[in-house]
Amino acid sequence: xxxxxxxxxxxxxxxxxxxxxxxxxxxxxxxxxxxxxxxxxxxxxxxxxxxxxxxxxxxxxxxxxxxxxxxxxxxxxxxxxxxxxxxxxxxxxxxxxxxxxxxxxxxxxxxxxxxxxxxxxxxxxxxxxxxxxxxxxxxxxxxxxxxxxxxxxxxxxxxxxxxxxxxxxxxxxxxxxxxxxxxxxxxxxxxxxxxxxxxxxxxxxxxxxxxxxxxxxxxxxxxxxxxxxxxxxxxxxxxxxxxxxxxxxxxxxxxxxxxxxxxxxxxxxxxxxxxxxxxxxxxxxxxxxxxxxxxxxxxxxxxxxxxxxxxxxxxxxxxxxxxxxxxxxx
Amino acid sequence: xxxxxxxxxxxxxxxxxxxxxxxxxxxxxxxxxxxxxxxxxxxxxxxxxxxxxxxxxxxxxxxxxxxxxxxxxxxxxxxxxxxxxxxxxxxxxxxxxxxxxxxxxxxxxxxxxxxxxxxxxxxxxxxxxxxxxxxxxxxxxxxxxxxxxxxxxxxxxxxxxxxxxxxxxxxxxxxxxxxxxxxxxxxxxxxxxxxxxxxxxxxxxxxxxxxxxxxxxxxxxxxxxxxxxxxxxxxxxxxxxxxxxxxxxxx
Numbered sequence: 001x002x003x004x005x006x007x008x009x010x011x012x013x014x015x016x017x018x019x020x021x022x023x024x025x026x027x028x029x030x031x032x033x034x035x036x037x038x039x040x041x042x043x044x045x046x047x048x049x050x051x052x053x054x055x056x057x058x059x060x061x062x063x064x065x066x067x068x069x070x071x072x073x074x075x076x077x078x079x080x081x082x083x084x085x086x087x088x089x090x091x092x093x094x095x096x097x098x099x100x101x102x103x104x105x106x107x108x109x110x111x112x113x114x115x116x117x118x119x120x121x122x123x124x125x126x127x128x129x130x131x132x133x134x135x136x137x138x139x140x141x142x143x144x145x146x147x148x149x150x151x152x153x154x155x156x157x158x159x160x161x162x163x164x165x166x167x168x169x170x171x172x173x174x175x176x177x178x179x180x181x182x183x184x185x186x187x188x189x190x191x192x193x194x195x196x197x198x199x200x201x202x203x204x205x206x207x208x209x210x211x212x213x214x215x216x217x218x219x220x221x222x223x224x225x226x227x228x229x230x231x232x233x234x235x236x237x238x239x240x241x242x243x244x245x246x247x248x249x250x251x252x253x254x255x256x257x258x259x260x261x262x263x264x265x266x267x268x269x270x271x272x273x274x275x276x277x278x279x280x281x282x283x284x285x286x287x288x289x290x291x292x293x294x295x296x297x298x299x300x301x302x303x304x305x306x307x308x309x310x311x312x313x314x315x316x317x318x319x320x321x322x323x324x325x326x327x328x329x330x
Numbered sequence: 331x332x333x334x335x336x337x338x339x340x341x342x343x344x345x346x347x348x349x350x351x352x353x354x355x356x357x358x359x360x361x362x363x364x365x366x367x368x369x370x371x372x373x374x375x376x377x378x379x380x381x382x383x384x385x386x387x388x389x390x391x392x393x394x395x396x397x398x399x400x401x402x403x404x405x406x407x408x409x410x411x412x413x414x415x416x417x418x419x420x421x422x423x424x425x426x427x428x429x430x431x432x433x434x435x436x437x438x439x440x441x442x443x444x445x446x447x448x449x450x451x452x453x454x455x456x457x458x459x460x461x462x463x464x465x466x467x468x469x470x471x472x473x474x475x476x477x478x479x480x481x482x483x484x485x486x487x488x489x490x491x492x493x494x495x496x497x498x499x500x501x502x503x504x505x506x507x508x509x510x511x512x513x514x515x516x517x518x519x520x521x522x523x524x525x526x527x528x529x530x531x532x533x534x535x536x537x538x539x540x541x542x543x544x545x546x547x548x549x550x551x552x553x554x555x556x557x558x559x560x561x562x563x564x565x566x567x568x569x570x571x572x573x574x575x576x577x578x579x580x581x
Contacts, residue, residue: 082514124403125403129514129516132513132514132516133513133514136513159416160416161417162402166519233507233509234492236479236480237447237519237522238479238492238520239490239491240479240491241490
């Protein structure tokens with residue numbers, strides 16, 4: 001929707017992008033002086049991006065142009081004021097989140113604004129908090145690829161990242177990890193370092209073939225385990241090596257999807273499943289790994305066999321699992 | 331149960347180890363633990379008691395210092411001792427003495443503003459300064475960067491690493507998580523705290539309160555449809571006391 005980076009010659013958007021913010025402000029001041037009635041129309045232009053509206057915000061307010069703005073633009077300015085308030089009134093903070101224009105404004109801020117990350121501290125804070133509102137409040141997963149890209153871009157510039165990273169994981173979507181994984185094989189060392197931190201994986205050295213292997217292994221692991229992943233509550237605010245996403249071995253053993261946010265089964269457990277889990281709980285940790293991995297693989301390849309296997313005594317399950325996978329217990 | 335060089339310590343030996351109140355209280359908790367706690371020497375044990383007690387003292391001192399709460403984007407520091415980094419952290423200024431720079435935060439708190447995790451790191455540096463003395467502290471920590479749990483000196487790395495322990499003690503760093511925080515106020519996503527006595531906790535920006543009060547503060551900053559309360563995580567960041575003791579002995 002906002003992917004077209006071109007802007008018609010002469011528009012405020014064109015001037016900002018080609019001649020800079022100050023030239024844009026000067027031109028806007030001329031327009032206010034000579035044809036004030038034309039100013040709202042220029043601001044409401046569909047091609048206008050958030051960076052331009054943000055840059056002109058003081059002049060818009062000083063000239064009393066707010067009332068002529070589109071609802072989306074008015075909502076965007078309200079969001080800016082809210083984010084930059086010294087002490088935010090809570091909860092909700094006076095923003096009508098159920099208003100479609102407000103939702104659209106948050107989305108527009110992030111989608112058109114991310115390319116100008118670094119415009120100012122205030123601008124970046126608005127971007128960061130818009131991202132967190134979109135992922136947490138609106139469950140807007142469409143921004144996750146762009147959000148991942150912004151995190152790594154800003155990381156290269158050594159800027160403040162933690163709120164953006166927090167916003168990314170507020171999606172509570174294990175599949176979102178696939179947007180971080182490609183940076184495991186990046187030629188840029190800062191990219192790899194951050195990807196290792198966020199995915200809780202070890203640094204594997206300077207050999208690029210190993211980066212590719214680590215990426216492929218991770219993607220396979222994600223594919224196999226995503227229904228059983230949950231968010232632990234750890235974050236960069238609480239730890240220097242957070243394990244943000246964990247694998248629920250019980251869920252994998254039962255092949256039962258869990259809520260990634262609450263770590264509870266999506267469908268309630270049956271009495272048979274509860275019984276299976278009580279047997280599973282008696283196994284050693286290394287045995288639980290073997291059992292859950294085998295269970296998942298068997299369930300995918302042969303559901304009938306799995307149905308027989310899951311009802312066997314756990315010792316028998318383990319014997320078959322060890323034979324079936326060829327793995328030995330340590 | 332405390333074992334020193336493989337031998338369980340007697341109650342008489344315990345009573346002679348320290349006479350300072352906070353240290354005695356920590357010692358009593360260690361001695362009554364069901365787990366076997368091994369130390370190489372009584373000096374090593376006393377070092378841990380001292381560092382824990384000084385951590386508690388430093389937390390109380392920082393609470394009274396006047397240092398403001400601010401998110402990283404709006405953090406501030408005294409430029410006589412620190413350079414503010416692009417991320418909002420504080421890096422020791424070239425030529426500044428580490429001991430004086432840390433002390434300045436406590437002496438001129440109003441010149442500083444940061445968030446709760448960085449405050450925890452400041453507390454540990456202050457405690458180490460008290461235990462090691464200025465000369466040794468300056469040798470051990472010639473470069474300091476204060477930015478929550480990141481860019482931490484390797485000697486303090488364990489403070490930033492959350493682990494589950496069988497029990498928790500004064501001087502531990504704990505974390506209250508707030509999973510349903512309002513997304514417009516990420517600064518309320520959780521609170522890093524220092525355990526002062528098992529009942530009271532110091533959190534920068536919150537103050538010194540019990541767990542229920544801190545949880546209530548966090549809950550007041552949740553999203554409207556919140557269905558999860560804030561809670562104290564069953565884990566702690568804990569300095570590597572034995573390694574720090576070894577460092578303290580290497581003159």
